[in-house]
Amino acid sequence: MKATRLCRGLTLGFACWAAFSMTAAAAAPSPDLWELARQNREVHRFSTLFTAQDVRGRLSNAEGLDAAVAWCKRTGVTKVYVEQFRDGYQAEREPTLRARERFLKEGIEPAGCITPTRVGKSSTGWKNTISCYTDPATQEKVRAIFEYSAGLFDEIMIDDFWFTDCACEACDAARRSRTVTIGGQNWPVAGDTWADYRGELMVRLSREYVLAAAKKVNPRARLIIKYPQWYDRFHERGYDVARQTADFDRIWVGTETRDYGDARWGGTVQYEAFFIMRWLGNLGGEKCGGGWFDPYGTTEKTYVEQARQTILGGARETVLFCYGSLLRDTGPANVEALRGEMPELLRVAGQVHRRDLVGVAAYKPPGSAPETEARVFDFVGMAGVPLRPCHTFPSNAPAAFFSIHALKDPAFTAQLREFIQAGKPVLLTDGLAQRLGEQPFLKAPHVITLPVKGDPKSLLQMNAETLESVRAPLLRPFKTTFSAPNQVSLYLFADGSWVVENFNDQAVLVRLNGQELNLPARAWRYSWRQP
Numbered sequence: 001m002k003a004t005r006l007c008r009g010l011t012l013g014f015a016c017w018a019a020f021s022m023t024a025a026a027a028a029p030s031p032d033l034w035e036l037a038r039q040n041r042e043v044h045r046f047s048t049l050f051t052a053q054d055v056r057g058r059l060s061n062a063e064g065l066d067a068a069v070a071w072c073k074r075t076g077v078t079k080v081y082v083e084q085f086r087d088g089y090q091a092e093r094e095p096t097l098r099a100r101e102r103f104l105k106e107g108i109e110p111a112g113c114i115t116p117t118r119v120g121k122s123s124t125g126w127k128n129t130i131s132c133y134t135d136p137a138t139q140e141k142v143r144a145i146f147e148y149s150a151g152l153f154d155e156i157m158i159d160d161f162w163f164t165d166c167a168c169e170a171c172d173a174a175r176r177s178r179t180v181t182i183g184g185q186n187w188p189v190a191g192d193t194w195a196d197y198r199g200e201l202m203v204r205l206s207r208e209y210v211l212a213a214a215k216k217v218n219p220r221a222r223l224i225i226k227y228p229q230w231y232d233r234f235h236e237r238g239y240d241v242a243r244q245t246a247d248f249d250r251i252w253v254g255t256e257t258r259d260y261g262d263a264r265w266g267g268t269v270q271y272e273a274f275f276i277m278r279w280l281g282n283l284g285g286e287k288c289g290g291g292w293f294d295p296y297g298t299t300e301k302t303y304v305e306q307a308r309q310t311i312l313g314g315a316r317e318t319v320l321f322c323y324g325s326l327l328r329d330t331g332p333a334n335v336e337a338l339r340g341e342m343p344e345l346l347r348v349a350g351q352v353h354r355r356d357l358v359g360v361a362a363y364k365p366p367g368s369a370p371e372t373e374a375r376v377f378d379f380v381g382m383a384g385v386p387l388r389p390c391h392t393f394p395s396n397a398p399a400a401f402f403s404i405h406a407l408k409d410p411a412f413t414a415q416l417r418e419f420i421q422a423g424k425p426v427l428l429t430d431g432l433a434q435r436l437g438e439q440p441f442l443k444a445p446h447v448i449t450l451p452v453k454g455d456p457k458s459l460l461q462m463n464a465e466t467l468e469s470v471r472a473p474l475l476r477p478f479k480t481t482f483s484a485p486n487q488v489s490l491y492l493f494a495d496g497s498w499v500v501e502n503f504n505d506q507a508v509l510v511r512l513n514g515q516e517l518n519l520p521a522r523a524w525r526y527s528w529r530q531p
């Protein structure tokens, strides 16, 4: 009976359990992606970016422009970001204008972008990439770049180097005097830590020399701040997701998780893309435009997994960074795999947008420090706990997960007590439990401790017994039972729809609400209830 109900809930008529492996998708007759992408651009849009260097090298002659347009159409790309600045180089006006007009004529929406690398005086931290924004000449350079861009485009993305890690003498003096100075004007800083100073500096510089400067040149200019994927360290380098999201017209989300095992780029699990997309999506609401990933350190499988997680994260657009990189190394194979999966990704995006995500609330206050529990949310998600990321205390959630991050909230302990006393299941990290100390309310039977042991990555090794003891009580309010090996993620929606994704290199057997599912390696399955 249960199985029949689930089958009826599916919108895909040809199979009860919709499983797609990449080979199956690739073998299917290739649809006209351009037409499909145009029809679906309100649901989900794929876009790409041309770096300032690619404007010079690939878009400044007729053959290059033809090739770029053809690639976009073959890849279902209906929007392009044409960059004005990167690595100290500013793209020239004439080729930029010609590219802008050509894309417009082809039905591909053009926008601008600025990557603030090598802007002026180098940072003492990440040398020759990141800049010292205390330096007045560097500040003026910022203003000039944004004024130039606003004269060319109505929409400007800022790539995720809009931060500083400089600790030069000038920065240190300004930090100690608790004063941000821009164009001769001073603003007080609330504290004397580097996080305090850099946060205030980047907020003020954004307001004065990015937003105000661009809008003075072009009142239609809309600026997008793209947040990097390293969410636990934003506050250390001047990203203030609360104030900057309020200030900017739109926000964007870095979902470039790449390959966990890659020697150069590794260490990030796939679920992080979903977590950060939902966390910032929740924070930004309508302002949240989409996600952004790249091909570095990926295989076809992990490249496509980035796309799936971005879409499950509720993104309305995916930026494929960037055209030049996608033409070399692993790029072409990645793009081919993505093209094969694109029709399915667009269908899933449509289903995701129609529904509210439900799950175990995962609370990360803005600007919270991880201490010994860096990015613990990603690993809890990989363990099959369906998370619903949030940035404010989840008082109304049916179940919740808390880590050391929550201590950023001064009202946390009182709110947690109330939450637990309401009888709702709670998962606490061992680190947080230790910090909270001997509290009678923590002894309630529905409080479960997660053994992080100061090493979140070790959660990938949790055995079946531990996984079961963590998941079962948390899933009870959702009337869901789930048993699966580690690294199989679960996503739940308010109407009973679900998604399961297997990140293992082996096929796995999963039991969801009594139903057995055989998931091939690196495959996902889903069930959408009809309204």
Ligand SMILES: [Zn+2]
Residues within 6 Å of the ligand: 123, 124, 132, 133, 134, 135, 166, 167, 168, 169, 170, 171, 172
């Ligand atoms: Zn400095």
